[in-house]
Amino acid sequence: MGGKPVQGRMTADGTDGVVIFLIGMRVNKWRALRSWLPVFRAMPRMIKELAQDPARGLLGIRAVPGLRNFSVLQYWESKEKLLAYASDQNGEHRPAWAAFNRRARAGGGAVGIWHETYVVPAGSYETIYGDMPPHGLGRARGLVPVGRRGERAAQRLGAETRRQRRKGRPRADHPQGPPLFGAVTAAGDGCCPAPPRHGALSRCAAGPRRGGPPRR
Missing domain, CATH: 3.30.70.100 (Alpha-Beta Plaits)
Incomplete structure (x- = not known):
């Protein structure tokens, strides 16, 4: 080597x-x-x-x-x-x-x-080389100080997973994906955030009660 x-x-x-x-x-x-x-x-x-x-x-x-x-x-x-x-x-x-x-x-x-x-896949491997010539994957991709990806092996293995989670997390003011089954998504209509129980009729889906605003 x-x-x-x-x-x-x-x-x-x-x-x-x-x-x-x-x-x-x-x-x-x-x-x-x-x-x-x-x-x-x-x-x-x-x-x-x-x-x-x-x-x-x-x-x-x-x-x-x-x-x-x-x-x-x-x-x-x-x-x-x-x-x-x-x-x-x-x-x-x-x-x-x-x-x-x-x-x-x-x-x-x-x-x-x-x-x-x-x-x-990304996030499923880690490497460390102490006082070594460029070797293995470090020789193929180049070397950086170990602190950039974590001092411990567990930190280096989880660094990419956390980065991907942050990157793929939807913004709070811009929800992504289809709504939950049974939920109404129009703003201000008094909808519930979760579907009703099996066999039960959601007050949200049925609309507001007569004579007053919908329950919160």
């Missing part, structure tokens, strides 16, 4: 949702070089293609090497962009996937491949 450490406690910038995509391969038969080497070489081509076009939605990657297992952790803007790239007929992924299927049928299980996709 290279790079210069960033002093202090930091967290990943941004509060939008993120898609985590893990993809990897396993060499089951080392001698079957023709089966697993093309699979190994295909991933760098795809990463290069995505890095040259940020609009495709890849935020960042982290390679996870191993003895037999080789995998890459990827951060994406959205599942829609991830799926769009996977199905792009003109991109590197489709021909690499078709070539793997051909070699898998002929190679007798010489190489394995896998992936996992996690769609993480």
Whole structure:
């Protein structure tokens, strides 16, 4: 893990949702070089293609090497962009996937491949990096002081939820949404704020009593 450490406690910038995509391969038969080497070489081509076009939605990657297992952790803007790239007929992924299927049928299980996709909505993740070089989602999105999103993990997890609630809360002088069933909404008509009980006739719906104003 290279790079210069960033002093202090930091967290990943941004509060939008993120898609985590893990993809990897396993060499089951080392001698079957023709089966697993093309699979190994295909991933760098795809990463290069995505890095040259940020609009495709890849935020960042982290390679996870191993003895037999080789995998890459990827951060994406959205599942829609991830799926769009996977199905792009003109991109590197489709021909690499078709070539793997051909070699898998002929190679007798010489190489394995896998992936996992996690769609993480806003407010459902938190990060912290103490005296670390840019890493993980912090490297993909940039770093900000941890205090901007809360000193504790519980605060950082709830920060976006509270922000969305405030943003979506209707104004008191501008109610939103349909009225409750059975309620009358015209101002000044003596309506009740809640529907009547089942089987009962609301005085509001029936109108004011004769000989006087409606009850309050």
